[in-house]
Amino acid sequence: MNRTVRPLLLGCLLLASSLPALAGGNSLLVPANARCVLDLEPPALPDALRLCEQAALGGDLQAAFELGEFYHDGRRAPRDLAKALKWFEQASLHGHALAQHRLGVMFFRGEGVPASNVQAYIVLKMAAVNGDESALDTADRVSTQMRRDELEIATQVLGQVFRNYLLDLQVAD
Template sequence: MTNHRTPRNRAKTAILADDKGHRQRLVVGTFAALLLALAAVGAMVSQSGAAEPAAEAPAAASEATGHDLYRRGYYPEAIEEWTKAADENGDAGAAFRLGEEYFDAKVVKRDVPTAVKYLTLGAEGGDDRAQQDLATMYDNGWGVTADVDKAAYWYLEAAKRGSAVAQYNIATMYETGTGVEQDIEKAYMYYLLAVQGGFPHFATTELENVSRTMTAEQIKEATLMAREFKPLDEETEERDS
């Protein structure tokens, strides 16, 4: 018996070797596939465990949203929206709306102390409508002790922000020296601004009356002051830009 391989044996060995090698490749291939599968599963688990994107926060309560509800007749919802906006967000416009509603008693029971509370909040927050209304409360003693100094203060704050009604009111106080030091030129300036700002009915007559007590130079100076006037918010925006 010989130990050398015949061609047939070599062929058989080659086949076995090929078969063995093929099986090895299958094992390697299967192992690689298993690794890929495990990696894919891991990725899926990782993705499923990842934090989901945070839901968008609901829009903050605001005067505008409350006004839209009010306009459509949803009065309780509007009051609730304004209350939340004023109390939680410090929305001066919403505070003004509440002050107006609690004083006028259109859709809520009249509550003058609450009206004063919200008008004060709105005025301190820079809303010229609230400032004008709060000044009127102090001017007439509605829900507060009458105080011409506080009335003049809030009229002036609203006038500086461009309220034509407040400009007329503070002009009358500058003309007579009520709550402020008398200043005819400032009276003329604010009467003129009130006329230009859309409150001509009374302001035009008062402008003509006060002009009769002034010199040409005073009128010229007051007119220049009116021409150079810019509402407070616009001045702030220009300074910050």
């Protein structure tokens, strides 16, 4: 296994193994129900960011997503792709579909990370499974840019993720 595939496989398997603990054991249905308010005027923004970070660190997936959006868009503060990546990854690892979609696009474009069609495709497919329908279209666009060997690797990793998920469902029954 080459150096690129091993971390990718380990990361995807980590993703698959962390999901069943959420949503009553149904790893593919993880709701996001809290929200940070980060569209405030500059004097109030530091406190709002602090509260949002506390919520995200406490497991609020929507808060982590909102922080990722805040740092990615660069409209209310300087764009910080490293922080955006951190928060999108945190929410993504727990099944937040929109965060997975944003993360997949970051991998595709090489925003804050080395560009990787394989990682982009895998994360986008997971986003689609988790409920972001537009992620499926984005994954299809990514697949048109992939070599055959890249698509085979991505398909193998996704197959393993879903096999693990089905095994978890069988064990839960």
